[in-house]
Amino acid sequence: MSKPITTFILILFVFLISAVHAAAQETKLKWFGHAAFSITTPNGKVLIIDPWLTNPLNPEAKDGKDPLTALTRVDYILLTHGHRDHVGDAVAIANKTGASLICNPELAANLVKLADFPAKQADADIMGIGGEIQIADGEVTVAMTPAVHSSSVFNPKAGPNEPERAYGGNPAGFVIIIKNGPTIYHSGDTAYFKDMETIGEQYTIDVALLNIGGHYGMEPKMAARAAQSVHAKIAIPQHFGTNPGMTQDASGFAGDLKKLGIEFYEMKPGQTVSFKGNQLIRK
Numbered sequence: 001m002s003k004p005i006t007t008f009i010l011i012l013f014v015f016l017i018s019a020v021h022a023a024a025q026e027t028k029l030k031w032f033g034h035a036a037f038s039i040t041t042p043n044g045k046v047l048i049i050d051p052w053l054t055n056p057l058n059p060e061a062k063d064g065k066d067p068l069t070a071l072t073r074v075d076y077i078l079l080t081h082g083h084r085d086h087v088g089d090a091v092a093i094a095n096k097t098g099a100s101l102i103c104n105p106e107l108a109a110n111l112v113k114l115a116d117f118p119a120k121q122a123d124a125d126i127m128g129i130g131g132e133i134q135i136a137d138g139e140v141t142v143a144m145t146p147a148v149h150s151s152s153v154f155n156p157k158a159g160p161n162e163p164e165r166a167y168g169g170n171p172a173g174f175v176i177i178i179k180n181g182p183t184i185y186h187s188g189d190t191a192y193f194k195d196m197e198t199i200g201e202q203y204t205i206d207v208a209l210l211n212i213g214g215h216y217g218m219e220p221k222m223a224a225r226a227a228q229s230v231h232a233k234i235a236i237p238q239h240f241g242t243n244p245g246m247t248q249d250a251s252g253f254a255g256d257l258k259k260l261g262i263e264f265y266e267m268k269p270g271q272t273v274s275f276k277g278n279q280l281i282r283k
């Protein structure tokens with residue numbers, strides 16, 4: 001082979017390797033509607049948060065489609081609290097994928113006892129507010145943060161001798177720190193509280209996924225204040241428009257963020273966005 005051709009092939013090879021490497025370095029964030037998100041790390045591990053995939057906003061659950069069909073891999077299921085719009089399809093996902101549960105001990109125990117969550121998967125990664133755990137072979141650190149809300153588990157076995165709701169421990173939020181990726185704050189279903197400032201002091205929040213639905217949690221104005229308190233570089237709204245009792249759209253939130261000088265980014269249900277390092281790739 002002549003030298004120029006060899007050199008050309010070599011350059012092409014290096015280019016392809018670096019392209020593959022760059023793609024592998026991306027973190028993917030997908031919104032399923034309501035509070036449900038999945039995160040795929042640069043190493044390919046998959047975390048799913050508050051996985052109510054059968055929510056009315058999820059395009060993958062429309063027209064009788066089963067949103068679990070497309071879900072081939074999940075390594076960790078993170079639950080902020082026990083309400084059914086957050087626990088969602090966690091049991092079915094755990095059974096399908098073998099994913100490990102990350103939530104508080106009381107919620108974990110009652111999901112195992114009352115909802116038949118596989119016990120072996122509700123053990124190693126159970127944690128409490130204030131704690132941090134390393135998962136995904138050290139690629140991800142999960143911190144559990146306070147949330148001001150309530151938490152009970154709906155009991156599928158409810159009946160004359162079984163209460164409809166069981167204890168679900170304390171509600172929480174999560175800070176998810178991804179190596180070579182963004183640090184993501186998921187607020188759970190919280191009210192605004194001034195100690196969110198501590199979260200912003202302790203962690204560098206690249207993206208805050210904030211509940212703006214009102215009624216049961218933060219109204220948009222206070223969610224914008226939450227974005228400011230945690231020093232979010234980008235705020236993405238969630239937990240809205242799912243039913244008529246909630247904030248219907250994110251325009252008010254966007255306006256309030258603008259006044260505070262915080263970047264707003266709206267995802268559509270079913271959409272996936274990518275991060276290169278901690279930077280959101282805007283298309």
Ligand SMILES: [Zn+2]
Nearest residue numbers: 081083149189
């Ligand atoms: Zn709730």
